[in-house]
Amino acid sequence: MSDIRTRFAPSPTGYMHLGGLRTALYAYLFAKQRGGKFILRIEDTDQEREVPGAVELIYEDMHKAGLDYDEGPDVGGDYGPYIQSRRKDLYLPYAMQLVESGAAYPCFCTKEELQARRDKATAKGEQWKYDKHCLHIDKAEAKRRMESGEPYVIRQNIPETGVASFEDLLYGHVETECAILDDNVLIKQDGLPTYNFANVIDDHLMKISHVIRGTEYLSSTPKYNLLYEAFGWQPPTYMHLPVVMKDATRKLSKRHGDPTFEDLLEQGYVRDAIINFIALLGWAPKDDREFFTLPELVEVFDTDGLSKSPAIFNTDKLRWFNSEYIKKMDFEDYLKTATPWFDKALQGKGIDYRRLAELMHGRTEVFSQVPEMVSFLAELPDYQIDLYSHKKMKTDPALSLTVLKLALTRAAALQDFTEDALKESLMELAAENEWKTGQVMWPVRVALSGLPSTPGGATEIAYLLGKDETLQRLAIGINFLEQFQSMRQS
RNA sequence: GGCUCCAUGGUCAAGCGGUUAAGACGUCGCCCUCUCAAGGCGAAAUCAGGGGUUCGAUUCCCCUUGGAGCUGCCA
Numbered sequence: 001m002s003d004i005r006t007r008f009a010p011s012p013t014g015y016m017h018l019g020g021l022r023t024a025l026y027a028y029l030f031a032k033q034r035g036g037k038f039i040l041r042i043e044d045t046d047q048e049r050e051v052p053g054a055v056e057l058i059y060e061d062m063h064k065a066g067l068d069y070d071e072g073p074d075v076g077g078d079y080g081p082y083i084q085s086r087r088k089d090l091y092l093p094y095a096m097q098l099v100e101s102g103a104a105y106p107c108f109c110t111k112e113e114l115q116a117r118r119d120k121a122t123a124k125g126e127q128w129k130y131d132k133h134c135l136h137i138d139k140a141e142a143k144r145r146m147e148s149g150e151p152y153v154i155r156q157n158i159p160e161t162g163v164a165s166f167e168d169l170l171y172g173h174v175e176t177e178c179a180i181l182d183d184n185v186l187i188k189q190d191g192l193p194t195y196n197f198a199n200v201i202d203d204h205l206m207k208i209s210h211v212i213r214g215t216e217y218l219s220s221t222p223k224y225n226l227l228y229e230a231f232g233w234q235p236p237t238y239m240h241l242p243v244v245m246k247d248a249t250r251k252l253s254k255r256h257g258d259p260t261f262e263d264l265l266e267q268g269y270v271r272d273a274i275i276n277f278i279a280l281l282g283w284a285p286k287d288d289r290e291f292f293t294l295p296e297l298v299e300v301f302d303t304d305g306l307s308k309s310p311a312i313f314n315t316d317k318l319r320w321f322n323s324e325y326i327k328k329m330d331f332e333d334y335l336k337t338a339t340p341w342f343d344k345a346l347q348g349k350g351i352d353y354r355r356l357a358e359l360m361h362g363r364t365e366v367f368s369q370v371p372e373m374v375s376f377l378a379e380l381p382d383y384q385i386d387l388y389s390h391k392k393m394k395t396d397p398a399l400s401l402t403v404l405k406l407a408l409t410r411a412a413a414l415q416d417f418t419e420d421a422l423k424e425s426l427m428e429l430a431a432e433n434e435w436k437t438g439q440v441m442w443p444v445r446v447a448l449s450g451l452p453s454t455p456g457g458a459t460e461i462a463y464l465l466g467k468d469e470t471l472q473r474l475a476i477g478i479n480f481l482e483q484f485q486s487m488r489q490s
Numbered sequence: 491g492g493c494u495c496c497a498u499g500g501u502c503a504a505g506c507g508g509u510u511a512a513g514a515c516g517u518c519g520c521c522c523u524c525u526c527a528a529g530g531c532g533a534a535a536u537c538a539g540g541g542g543u544u545c546g547a548u549u550c551c552c553c554u555u556g557g558a559g560c561u562g563c564c565a
Contacts (some may be wrong), residue, residue, distance in 0.1 A: 011562090011564080043565065045564090046563095046564055046565070047565080048564085107563095110562065114562095118562095126491090127491070129560085129561090138526070141564090148516075153563055154523080162536090169497090171494095171515045172495070175494090176494065180492070180493055182562095184563095185563045186563095186564085187563085189563055194564080195564070195565045196565090199565090213558055214496095215495070215560090216560070216565080217560090217565090218495065218563085219495075219559065221494065221496040222558065240495090242495090242496080242558085243558065245557095245558085245565065248556095249557065249558080251559090277502095280502065281502070282502090282512090284502080284503055285502065287504095287513095288504085288512080288513050288514080289512085290502095290514060290515095301507095303543055307496095307503080308495080308496060308497095309495090309496050309557090309558085310496075310548095310557085310558060310559090311502065312502080314501045314502060314515070316501075316515055317501070318515095319515090320514085320515055320516085321515090323527095362528050363526075363528075364525070364527095375525095390525090393525085424556080426524080427524085430524095436525055437523095438523090438524065440524080441524030441525075442524075442525070444524080445524070445525055447548085449525085451525085452525075453525055453527080454526065455525095456525085456526090457523090458523065458524050461525095472521075
């Protein structure tokens with residue numbers, strides 16, 4: 001067993017973001033590929049943002065995504081608890097250790113005072129940064145005030161000179177002047193740590209070897225390394241991942257109505273297609289291959305295929321992946337998955353789902369579009385006369401009327417109302433009158449569906465509709481065309 | 491504003507000093523076809539701009555421009 005340990009550390013604030021899912025996926029792949037462990041840790045130190053039920057949702061989404069973790073709140077492990085709020089008492093002693101060594105200090109400034117100073121600075125167009133005001137309080141005095149119960153926070157004491165830096169697996173050397181770094185709060189007034197502190201403590205305690213997370217932490221990571229140094233700990237290897245964008249300037253966010261992993265699943269995207277697509281959003285394999293299952297990704301994933309620039313979440317490509325995955329689905333699976341979607345439009349209509357599924361299998365991009373595609377079977381949509389005119393099929397309303405009348409007679413005469421029998425009969429009709437196949441099939445299909453395109457041709461639709469409904473719709477078509485003709489004459 | 495990072499077609503991207511600058515999605519055209527898809531074939535479309543370095547820059551360096559992230563007692 002290798003010592004590689006990666007983690008995914010989401011905050012329980014709602015559904016799984018696609019960007020988060022991708023980060024989790026890469027962290028998972030990285031660990032699994034090297035025989036390491038993948039850990040789930042819940043970062044809920046901000047009680048105000050906590051959304052009820054969100055923690056369970058994370059477990060569920062990870063499970064649905066197939067990203068099984070070796071350690072986590074619900075599966076246990078040797079380094080628990082894996083929920084930060086359950087570890088709350090463990091952070092303060094570490095912070096005090098830093099206070100002792102001078103790498104941190106208590107601060108008694110209130111939020112209001114801070115805000116006032118911040119506002120004043122911004123009003124003057126100045127850059128706000130905490131002025132280390134409380135660093136200069138006498139140590140004994142500070143201790144007395146802390147013990148007296150006066151509210152305080154603990155701040156990181158960042159050196160005023162020098163540089164802080166780290167090596168990123170993707171971005172290389174990143175460094176910042178300490179002089180421009182702010183003295184972050186490590187322990188909040190409520191006694192809970194901030195992310196800035198908790199992530200360092202927990203990653204160390206949980207023996208995380210590789211911290212894989214979004215670029216939003218890239219610029220604060222030098223500060224974290226200062227903390228590792230102050231503790232005398234070995235920092236982990238970092239790898240930051242670019243953001244997933246909605247378009248060139250906006251990142252994907254739930255607030256703007258962009259879909260979450262959960263949403264995509266509900267819309268009828270299949271899990272493997274989503275994972276496959278997400279994997280390729282910011283990473284490319286060495287060759288041209290683009291279909292990968294999760295285990296295959298574990299095999300071939302490599303960090304130098306990673307991209308440094310943000311990628312736009314492109315739904316077209318996802319749809320394509322999805323349709324490919326659907327086509328590859330076993331037919332019985334397809335039928336089973338499609339059935340509830342068929343029901344939405346056709347419940348109780350007595351349609352042969354099996355035959356419908358055969359017709360739809362290769363035409364389904366996303367399951368949510370299925371009801372709309374088949375609803376014409378339940379009810380004939382209103383349509384315009386020009387549907388009967390089709391240049392390529394060489395048809396027009398007049399010819400359509402003739403064809404429909406003859407087709408109705410033939411259909412009515414069929415004892416055995418099968419696709420083959422109907423097709424044979426209609427082809428015969430075309431041949432007898434020296435019409436092209438399309439000149440017969442087009443008007444029939446239009447009369448039966450009222451649509452410019454359908455999943456299946458005229459005879460297939462006729463079969464699904466059944467003899468009675470077929471004859472009825474043919475009659476409606478004839479009636480419609482006759483009315484049109486008499487209107488034109490008058 | 492400051493700091494950090496990024497920059498190849500519409501999108502995802504390969505490329506890692508010398509290439510006709512891959513491939514995929516999407517778009518368009520043709521074929522196939524009882525419609526539409528699917529499938530087959532083909533096409534259009536990219537190195538942000540300017541300086542260097544070099545015999546030679548998409549590739550290395552700098553600047554500009556554009557974009558992103560951070561700048562919270564949020565993560």
